[in-house]
Amino acid sequence: MDAGVRDLRSADHLLHSLAAELALPEGTFGCTHLVRGDRPRVVVSLTLPSEPLLRTAQEWLTTGGYEVSPGPPDTVGRAVLYPGAPGLTGTLTVAELLSRSAIDRVTVLGTPGQPAPATRLTTGDHVRPQWQNDELVLTTMPAVGGTLVPFEVADPTPCCADH
Known part of the structure; x- marks a missing residue:
């Protein structure tokens, strides 16, 4: 549409x-x-x-x-x-995120393979996976304390905001 x-x-x-x-x-x-x-x-x-x-x-x-x-x-x-999206709030483990939603896989920018199931993910209440090869994939990035956060944030800082 x-x-x-x-x-x-x-x-x-x-x-x-x-x-x-x-x-x-x-x-x-x-x-x-x-x-x-x-x-x-x-x-x-x-x-x-x-x-x-x-x-x-x-x-x-x-x-x-x-x-x-x-x-x-x-x-x-x-x-x-997508199924399960409303329940992806706060901090979850990767295993919880996968079991509670239609997301098939989690990746971490700059690293091969997938994160361990017990890895904690702070959602920021904004989880936007993308379809890749018929799988719903959430791309994440490392954060403080060994946690992950979704690559896409709800309120991104505009490019060149500090200029």
Whole structure:
């Protein structure tokens, strides 16, 4: 769905609003996709657990004036809505994160392999995994005290903010 959104924060808000307005069930996936070119923007995709629910959502969105097309624009969407996402708050172990959500794998920037299951992850209440080769993968980075944090933070410092 192309709603003319130009930034990730607005796209996240749109997906959460749609989930609430349409009362989307737990098995829903909602992703953002960056579109480059003449008109850079962020489009969103929804994957719903049933065909009737998908048709209902498409009708609602089309009636609401949104440009809706079938299928995602690419295979590397950034997941905002996914099973287990609301419970990924505070500090969890990697094993807890994987068992509580649809996330398949956790990686750490700059390191080969995956972190140990007992490694602590401070979520910052903002966990945005990405689809990679049909797996939902959360990229993390090392933090203080041997913990991990998601690579993407909720309120990033704009580039050159200190200049």
